[in-house]
Amino acid sequence: MPIQPADTERMVEDTVELCRIPSPTGLTKRVREHLIRVYESLGFPIRQTRKGALVITLGGSGRPLALAAHFDTLGAMVRSIKPTGRLRLNIIGGFPLNHIERENCLIHTRAGKTLEGCIQITEASVHVFRESGKTERTDKTVEVVIDEKVSSREEVKDLGIRPGDFVSFDPRTVVTKSGFLKSRHLDDKASVAVLMQFARMISEGRIVPDRKTTLVLTSYEEVGHGGAASIPADTHDLIAVDMGAVGDDLETNEHKVSICAKDSGGPYDHDLTTELVRVAERLELDYAVDIYPAYSSDVMVALKAGHDVRHALVGPGVFASHGYERTHREALENTLRLIVGLAARKKG
Ligand SMILES: [Zn+2]
Incomplete structure (x- = not known):
């Protein structure tokens, strides 16, 4: 897959920029406007829902896929x-x-x-x-x-x-020489940055979506109803791109992309999760499959709201979640590789 070191660099820069824009749930206008500017400059159609989510059409056709991340924070x-x-x-x-x-x-x-x-x-x-x-x-x-x-x-x-x-x-965002990102709100700004780079690669014509692909960026995840609305009606597969939990006996760490098999809302779709594991294996990614005992995601909310979709959850491993969080640039890279591997192909 054509992912360059510059892609990782860009994700780190975007994560830092996003973390520094205050956006507690309910006061997300500034970060929303920032995202609209970015996606408009990339040339994608963007729709803002009444409650403030952003739906961005990346193109492609067949078996509609929606990738969801949230830009609200604690x-x-x-x-x-x-x-x-x-x-x-x-x-x-x-x-x-x-x-x-x-x-x-x-x-x-x-x-x-x-x-x-x-x-x-x-x-x-x-x-x-x-x-x-x-x-x-x-x-x-x-x-x-x-x-x-x-x-x-x-x-x-x-x-x-x-x-x-x-x-x-204060997010106290720091990037260390060794490649760690320390900041509040890496949940879920790091994933928002990963999806932004995925879109940028499509916009630059380096990859093309394998299927109809939409990004859904939500603004009420931290209070539990972000994904309840705004999922396109034709969505077949809905994947939350949200932080991977790190700690205790879990296998995820700050370098891996984490694939969640089950969280407190129950198991994720077996087939879609297996598909993600196969892509991770094929691309020899540093990844882990885990159960998050105290976690729920926007896609669980979407299911509870009545959306009939296959659902999955992936994301960069984030340590000390909902505190002063830490991840590593490698986790961003592994997450981007997984998404590109699942949803796109090289152009030409
Ligand atoms: Zn989150």
Whole structure:
């Protein structure tokens, strides 16, 4: 397959760029507009659904295939402004509060203003609170300290902050010399970047889709209904391209493309999953087949919403998911190779 080192380079760059655009579920307009610009420049027809997903037609004919990834990420919302001028949060998506402790954040007001802050525990100073390590992390003890000179509810309101404002977390995106990507929100920005490179290869005329191929980029995955709508009605096979789970006894690591056989929503389609395994074997990819015990994907949601499709889940291995995540450029490359191997052929 004609995948060059430059393709991997590009995926790393795109992942970094995407991770740095704040897009907590519900506040995804900026990243959506970025994606629209990219796909328009590549020359593909793009349709935005009413709830904000993007459906991109890549071409090809026969046995319609849809590849789904999500561009929304974890985040939070201001629940209330405390009398101290700190913010109480309500989280968006699933993660323990210690995963965001000490993280810089942005508060996005409804009027479009962005303010900086840091997420801290109420007993943050060890020189004052000897037992601060033992403080239970709850939505009462983990709060946003706004980086403005404020110490009352009124002063915070004067800044324009209100309950219902979104909070996004500093992704702290880093690419190491050894090829690791460390960042929040690699779930699922890394896969969005993989699909973007797949589209770019088609746009450059290096590969052609083997069958009618559509990308579905969703914006409500982290709260569980991204894939419920927007899947084209004629879809035969629906494959979620989403992070592979890493840890404990699972075989996936940060270098592999992971093929999920079952997650908490049940088994994935046996034949389609087997087809993916065969492609991975034929191309001698570094891959693993795993069961993700605490995971659900947009394609499970699509099935629950009534779509009659064969479904599968693949993606780059991502360590420390929903925290400060890590993957490696090799995982992006293996994922791209698998998708190209399954869905396209060399031109000519
Ligand atoms: Zn995800």
